[in-house]
Amino acid sequence: DKGSVNLCFLISVVVYLLAEIDGVTSACAPDSPHRGPLKKEQNGQLPHCKEYQNLTCCDQAEALSIHKTINSLMRPECSSCYAMVSDWKCSECHPNAGSFYVNKASTIKLCQDYCEHFFNICKDIPFDASAGPDYVFYINDPPEMTAKEWCRGNTAKKGKCFQGKIIPKEQDKHCKCPDHTCHDQ
Secondary structure: OHHHHHHHHHHHHHHHHHHHHHOOOOOOOOOOOOOOOEEHHHHOOOOOOHHHOOEEOOOHHHHHHHHHHHHHHOOOOOHHHHHHHHHHHHHHHOOOHHHHOOOOOOOOOEOHHHHHHHHHHHOOOOEEOOOOHHHEEOOOOOOOOOHHHHHOOOEOOOOOOEOOOOOOOOOOHHHOOOOOOHHHO
8 A cells, every 4th residue: 555655765765875874885887796895804805906895896706807907008117007907906895895986887987186197197098908019009099199088998987996095105107107118019
């Protein structure tokens, strides 16, 4: 009857509001096999993305897969860019990772200032999309691309974006390739 429907709706609203107050509205990414974050006791020790050890949307296998992806994209000796790529990729383990997606088909969106830092640290550094020099890409392609241009499709509003925790002060000058031809040699 109508009274029980209204009561169910009211209870749902109260439960949601209480969860909001407690900060329990954590949600994993749309493509995650986990409906909500896992506690360390359920999940064990993460091999990577340890900053999300206590409450995470990744299990051990997913954290290891993220680590392998990072290592295939970026050379560890490019430590500043590597740290930011790792920070961004590990955001998939964030207990609120679901809030960083615009829709199910999107990728994790960054907050504007973090996006610009990422761009400025990692521009002109070759990323490896696969194996061999034919599969290298740069985030600033063409080389004249600005941070604002690159961030245009990679950001979302505050509260719906990943702010990031790592912002290196030093660029990896030894990894830079401003003319984008270093990998051809």
